[in-house]
Amino acid sequence: MSTSFDYRSVAQDVLSIEMRGLQQLAQYFNDDFHNACDMVLNNQGKVVVMGMGKSGHIGKKIAATLASTGTSAFFVHPGEASHGDLGMIESGDIVLAISNSGESSEILALYPVLKRRHIRIISMTGKPESNMAKLADVHLQITVPEEACPLDLAPTSSTTATLVMGDAFAVALMKARGFTAEDFALSHPGGALGRKLLLKLSDIMHSGDALPTVNQDALIRDALLEVSQKGLGMTAVVDKDMTLLGIFTDGDLRRLLDQRIDVHTTPISQVMTKNPTVATPNLLAVEGLNIMQEKSINGLMLCQDGKLVGALNMHDLLKAGVM
Template identity: 80%
Template structure:
């Protein structure tokens, strides 16, 4: 009979050794990273990672956000197709890859550099391109993976998670984040903002609401999308009754079909019957709806009349996620 307990203990011992190995990497670079993030009061920490590093990155972003550091996760693949617009001057990118050679992340470095975004890389290879090109490198090298065939990320992902936790907890203590502060941003206790905040509290309205008519040229609709910064526009009639939506994703699809954006009308290429929500919906429910439908933007309607709009970035800024 196979000895499951022995196999489990071997994994435990291997990963314990990997964590202990991290002590040497809480060095000057780690201190610089902490000081840089702490001093960046108006910016956010944008965490990126592919595959297993992405899963760990999601958790690191969540831990940072819940302990006083404004942070959120952006998938590198989605960033290359529009979500890069969620990153603003003054933000800090925390790029995670054990190999340090993630093509999807490295492809974003030139744009991030052009935007003068500070990059902190977290890799297991100090000689990798991500380590060399970043402003600060946090090393997470482990002796070996707990996987017996050395293929599945195991010890390396554990080390990454611990490094992220160490970063978040060091920042939490440095800024004097208290139990009261923690309660204000969590649904425990008084239930927090997630159970009180409505979509109407954070939606864009009035002149900030992206609206075009169905007979608008695509190129003119793109100007509306660009000016309003939500990655989409509602298509409405003269009474603001919803007819459809056009998003950054729709633009990529029509370009693939070689549609002429200078002559085609938005009504011919818009998505009809888009997902919408009532502005009185709880923001937490809005997040669930957007994740369920795999969409980044949401139109808010009452009696089919568009009264507001928001995107995932608005929910992130509001601290709902």
């Protein structure tokens, strides 16, 4: 049922309030932020993130971002920690404790045990005078002018600021480590990025009996049969040692038909494309895609030590999830 309530105006107000909160966040990228990053970067243990309620939800995301960008991290629920999960935290780990108020009783109850075990604590709160802030080794401030919630009850601006501080923390560490896209892919092998950055042309190329080839003495009709049977829309022209001499594609066929060349009597060597674009099988699939796009070609021959070893086309890359 449609009403006359101005939802969009409220949404704009929320956006404005949260943006003001984020603008204030810049002042907190200070010496404490630097020291927190240094502490984690120079530490051999893990980062154990803790938070209750909404801070816990944000904490899980921060832990996941840290873990996927080169900083070993995981989330532990403070309530569960006091009932056995504290055993997951080892000497040398660093605890990142999150609470906007800085007075989370569940987290503060763990401080004495963590201190006794010489586990350092980074707190992330909106109250620098809070117990969590004062008792931590380093405090990251996330104070915002106001919550977007008109009742000032539901954490809104504060959780957004916490999330951004966590992202800044993770990305700063990522860059300091020299963490690369290839490193990222290694921890995301099942995702699209992993496929793009880990998959090689050798993993998807056609080889052996599936590789379309004809010798240099073959007729055009023989090449057409090979193109049809192997289904790549092309065939390589090779000598007896599998040295690539040229390539013939279905596009070449269309051009030949306009020239009225007799496919039953003309050798393929007279109409093939010499010196075609090639790649090596150990090239990343995404790099092979870039070559094909730059050259405006739909197929690619793969050579190793001067010999033809494989072939693939755009459909193979699409099927593999590279594009």
